[in-house]
Amino acid sequence: MKDLINPNLDLKKIHSSFKEKGYVVIDNYLKDEVAENLNNFFSNEMPADWWSIATFPSKDIDGVSYFRNTPEEYNNIQKARQFSTDSFGRNEFSYSFHRTLDNHFEDCDCTECEIRKYLDGKESHDLVSKVTDLKITGSNEVFAACYVPGDFLSPHQDSPNGIIGFVLQLTKDWKPEYGGSLHFLNDDGDIVENVAIPKFNSLTLFLLPEDKGKLHYVSHVNPGTPEIRLSLTGWYRN
Secondary structure (H helix, E strand, O other): OOOOOOOOOOOHHHHHHHHHHHHEEEEEOOOOOHEEEEEHHHHHHHHHHEEEEEEOOOOOOOEEEEEEHOOOOHHHHHHHHHHHHHHOOOOOOOEEEEEEOOOOOOOOOOOHHHHHHHHOOOOHHHHHHHHHOOOOEEEEEEEEEEOOOOOEEEEOOOOOOOOEEEEEEEOOOOOHHHHHEEEEEEOOOEEEEEEOOOOOOOEEEEEEEOOOOOOOOEEEEOOOOOOOEEEEEEEEOO
16 A cells, blocks of 8 residues: 555644644544545444444453454353443543454455555654654554443543554544544643544644653543444554
8 A cells, every 4th residue: 555645735834733732633634535445344344243342441351352243152252341330430541442463364455454554654654753843753553443332431641652642533423423433631631632533534743742642532432322433443553
């Protein structure tokens, strides 16, 4: 994959916005046909059991629980999601969402593996470097995420993961009332500074100051929401 980024981006304006606020939302990041193909792959073509449900904290292990999205795991998934929801109610760091894992065979050329390689490639690195004035050389992780009703990610900082966090939104027809929005908080965690509502083919970049990170969270996706919140997310390093 190459030359996937929209060539008409106003990088000067994007750079100015990032330098002012420490984060920026880039609309129409990819070429239209690329974004459409990605949405179709994750919405329709990718097998359902390629998703794993990640929950934290875990009742039975010290760390994250991962359950393959299969009928056989249904009861375990429901119990794990409820445990993370209960933890949220106790103001503990917690989450529950669907994600992909780096478990494909070597040299896999599926759409997911190809776009992950691209986001960790030179074209993406060069653009992010120009926007942030930071020398981006690689990523620590890139994965696809899917949020369905009840999924959430409570406030956290991401400080050990890299210097720039990113979320490429691939959801169509998302409405603010569905929840699932990315919220940025002040350092004390008591004021919402900005809210990024999922918008198809938009890339959010946000600075993670060294040893500090940036407080942010994904609000619960509300019951009855007819869409799923799809994204590719990860962290860049220098």
